[in-house]
Amino acid sequence: MTNQHHFKRGVAAWFAIGISTLIPSFVSAENVHISTPGTSLILDATEGKALRFLYYGDAVSPNEVEAINSAHHSMEAYPVYGLSSSRETAMSVTHPDGNMTLDLVVKAVETIDLDGEKVTAIRLADKYYPFELTVNYLTRPNSEIIETWVEAQNNGKKDITLREYASAYLPIRRGNVHLSSLYGAWGNEGKLCEEALQPGMKVIKNKDGIRNSHTAHSEVMFSLDGKPQENTGRTIGAALCYSGNYCLRIDTDESDYHHFFAGINDDNSAYTLKKGETFATPPLALTYSDEGKGGVSRNFHRWARKYKIAHGEQLRKILLNSWEGVYFDINEEGMAQMMADIASMGGELFVMDDGWFGNKYPRKNDTTSLGDWTVDTTKLPHGINGLLAEAKKNGIGFGIWIEPEMANTVSELYEAHPEYIIKASNREPLKGRGGSQVVLDMSNPKVQDIVFNIVDTLMTKYPEIDYIKWDANACVMNHGSQYLSADNQSHLVVDYHKGLAKTLDRIRAKYPDVIIQACASGGGRANYGILPWFDEFWVSDNTDALQRVYMQWGTSHFFPAVAMASHISAAPNHQTHRTIPIKYRADVAMSGRLGMEIQPKNMTAEEIDFCRNAIANYKKIRPIVQQGDIYRLLSPYDGLGAASLMYVNPDKQNAVFFWWKTETFVNQHVPRITMAGLDPDKMYRVSELNRIDRSALPFEGKKFSGKYLMSNGLEIPLEHNIANRNDYASRVLLLESM
Numbered sequence: 026m027t028n029q030h031h032f033k034r035g036v037a038a039w040f041a042i043g044i045s046t047l048i049p050s051f052v053s054a055e056n057v058h059i060s061t062p063g064t065s066l067i068l069d070a071t072e073g074k075a076l077r078f079l080y081y082g083d084a085v086s087p088n089e090v091e092a093i094n095s096a097h098h099s100m101e102a103y104p105v106y107g108l109s110s111s112r113e114t115a116m117s118v119t120h121p122d123g124n125m126t127l128d129l130v131v132k133a134v135e136t137i138d139l140d141g142e143k144v145t146a147i148r149l150a151d152k153y154y155p156f157e158l159t160v161n162y163l164t165r166p167n168s169e170i171i172e173t174w175v176e177a178q179n180n181g182k183k184d185i186t187l188r189e190y191a192s193a194y195l196p197i198r199r200g201n202v203h204l205s206s207l208y209g210a211w212g213n214e215g216k217l218c219e220e221a222l223q224p225g226m227k228v229i230k231n232k233d234g235i236r237n238s239h240t241a242h243s244e245v246m247f248s249l250d251g252k253p254q255e256n257t258g259r260t261i262g263a264a265l266c267y268s269g270n271y272c273l274r275i276d277t278d279e280s281d282y283h284h285f286f287a288g289i290n291d292d293n294s295a296y297t298l299k300k301g302e303t304f305a306t307p308p309l310a311l312t313y314s315d316e317g318k319g320g321v322s323r324n325f326h327r328w329a330r331k332y333k334i335a336h337g338e339q340l341r342k343i344l345l346n347s348w349e350g351v352y353f354d355i356n357e358e359g360m361a362q363m364m365a366d367i368a369s370m371g372g373e374l375f376v377m378d379d380g381w382f383g384n385k386y387p388r389k390n391d392t393t394s395l396g397d398w399t400v401d402t403t404k405l406p407h408g409i410n411g412l413l414a415e416a417k418k419n420g421i422g423f424g425i426w427i428e429p430e431m432a433n434t435v436s437e438l439y440e441a442h443p444e445y446i447i448k449a450s451n452r453e454p455l456k457g458r459g460g461s462q463v464v465l466d467m468s469n470p471k472v473q474d475i476v477f478n479i480v481d482t483l484m485t486k487y488p489e490i491d492y493i494k495w496d497a498n499a500c501v502m503n504h505g506s507q508y509l510s511a512d513n514q515s516h517l518v519v520d521y522h523k524g525l526a527k528t529l530d531r532i533r534a535k536y537p538d539v540i541i542q543a544c545a546s547g548g549g550r551a552n553y554g555i556l557p558w559f560d561e562f563w564v565s566d567n568t569d570a571l572q573r574v575y576m577q578w579g580t581s582h583f584f585p586a587v588a589m590a591s592h593i594s595a596a597p598n599h600q601t602h603r604t605i606p607i608k609y610r611a612d613v614a615m616s617g618r619l620g621m622e623i624q625p626k627n628m629t630a631e632e633i634d635f636c637r638n639a640i641a642n643y644k645k646i647r648p649i650v651q652q653g654d655i656y657r658l659l660s661p662y663d664g665l666g667a668a669s670l671m672y673v674n675p676d677k678q679n680a681v682f683f684w685w686k687t688e689t690f691v692n693q694h695v696p697r698i699t700m701a702g703l704d705p706d707k708m709y710r711v712s713e714l715n716r717i718d719r720s721a722l723p724f725e726g727k728k729f730s731g732k733y734l735m736s737n738g739l740e741i742p743l744e745h746n747i748a749n750r751n752d753y754a755s756r757v758l759l760l761e762s763m
């Protein structure tokens with residue numbers, strides 16, 4: 026598969042490339058059976074009637090579908106506001122004559138097959154008004170994910186306003202259903218929250234406008250059989266693939282069902298469709314597994330690596346990022362020294378973070394210069410070319426930080442074009458970071474060109490750039506577009522993300538190979554709306570290894586390690602001020618996409634040696650961590666004194682086991698960890714990586730069956746046998762089958 030093809034797999038782009046060139050097959054069947062290898066979703070799409078949802082879960086055979094139709098409560102597949110106005114709905118509109126209701130019936134079912142990617146499109150039409158709604162389901166080869174979204178079309182002559190426009194609805198049978206979701210804040214992203222669903226409404230939402238995963242996340246899991254388990258229990262996963270404001274609602278009313286709705290957050294975002302216009306929602310990715318949360322995670326990760334993350338099936342380079350090492354204090358000697366240091370430790374890439382740009386207003390701190398992406402030659406007299414030459418000399422790649430959607434009011438860009446920023450009319454702009462940061466209005470095509478040109482200019486001038494860290498450190502502050510018409514001001518936040526998507530499409534069409542990290546004040550852009558164009562995301566600005574155990578645990582529920590940038594940083598840590606030994610810092614970072622975020626010249630010789638060895642070890646386990654299946658074993662959230670997870674190669678030949686102590690008490694009884702995901706009949710040779718103990722573990726070099734490791738596990742000592750003891754302990758074990 027070419028990269029070019031890969032980037033076109035985002036749903037919006039997918040439609041743009043040529044659905045019209047394909048001949049759809051029209052199906053008259055009343056029962057529509059959407060299937061993946063292991064799951065089925067069944068609908069009743071009888072022509073002239075409302076579309077009904079019948080079943081979602083374990084795969085059923087086609088000859089059972091008829092019986093299932095008779096056995097199931099049939100629910101509306103996509104509830105709309107109108108005839109029964111007391112229930113929660115997915116869509117509500119206002120017609121030109123003021124009528125606020127919809128009454129939709131099935132008109133046609135079409136299936137379109139494109140290289141095995143199959144879209145089932147169910148066309149509904151209003152019984153009276155010229156309004157059509159298409160409910161789409163997309164499945165892809167070898168994937169357990171069903172992506173569903175709708176397209177609303179105004180076939181009339183006058184404007185229709187969409188007041189509510191969710192991507193999807195799913196009824197979930199009540200019983201003992203638990204919800205797993207992620208929440209947090211800056212520096213504390215991706216925390217796991219698990220709760221029994223109770224009567225009433227549970228709402229998970231975001232209204233930042235730009236960054237949507239600092240606080241809550243738009244991905245959830247429903248455990249249908251009681252408390253969430255890792256490897257057992259029927260579990261549904263849902264991920265809204267969107268990078269803007271979202272709203273997930275779970276209404277538990279008087280019926281037998283939890284009613285789950287997911288889509289764009291329509292607060293202050295009513296959307297007008299003119300004559301002939303269509304509005305496509307972002308897709309909701311659904312999956313089901315009877316192997317618990319772990320099964321759902323593995324389904325998401327496989328799909329993500331293959332279809333939803335740029336270069337998701339490629340191994341990532343080990344990098345040093347300059348931010349925590351030097352912050353804004355960029356200069357040529359400093360960059361050269363960091364490049365030489367990371368190269369000497371076996372690293373493969375150096376990334377120059379914030380602080381390298383600005384001429385009239387040099388970027389000395391966060392108060393100026395965003396928008397002026399020209400090299401500050403007082404800091405870097407030989408420019409980017411000088412740095413690229415230095416990287417080449419050291420045999421490593423070079424990456425660069427930009428924040429293209431933003432400006433400072435102290436910048437040449439803002440001086441020339443104050444009309445490009447987001448700002449309400451007749452109001453002073455509100456400013457964010459540094460007291461002067463403002464957001465460029467991505468709904469404006471001229472701004473889209475500017476953002477495209479930032480990347481285009483860099484990549485044209487310096488084609489050797491390997492990696493871009495694309496940051497976004499502000500929210501929409503005073504809602505208002507200087508570009509959109511007075512009537513369309515409520516389109517701003519939605520059109521911002523449409524404009525961003527268009528720009529990213531252009532960038533990827535021209536630069537398919539460059540690695541791009543999504544950073545947004547840390548983990549603000551961990552979502553499947555942005556990842557089709559991005560290779561990875563920065564999990565958090567908090568690099569404290571102990572807190573990362575919790576954040577990465579939560580994040581791993583939905584996102585694979587290949588996309589989770591995880592860096593070894595300084596001790597004491599710059600965010601928590603906690604002093605954690607280098608072994609533990611490395612052992613945590615190695616469970617994600619390993620990098621460093623540190624000033625190497627401040628490290629001790631022992632730390633440098635340790636990291637050199639750890640990087641060599643990571644190269645051995647990189648394919649397993651970045652492309653293997655995750656099995657979470659002991660949750661840090663259970664408070665049992667340790668956390669553990671492992672990655673297993675799909676062929677189950679090799680695995681890597683991580684164990685981190687999370688608290689220390691004398692004579693504490695930490696559970697022995699039984700492993701998972703191995704082949705019970707294979708023999709695995711165990712060897713410890715990143716060893717610091719004076720003597721090897723008793724099982725070092727020994728062989729155990731997968732069966733023994735999964736039913737008994739290995740006894741991990743609570744402490745390290747070292748001279749200068751401390752309260753941290755962690756282990757990385759490589760399991761190789763013979």
Ligand code: GLA
Pocket residue numbers: 348378379391426496498544545546547563566
């Ligand atoms: C944000 C990012 C950091 C760093 C700084 C630079 O906070 O999350 O990693 O790049 O910006 O200003």
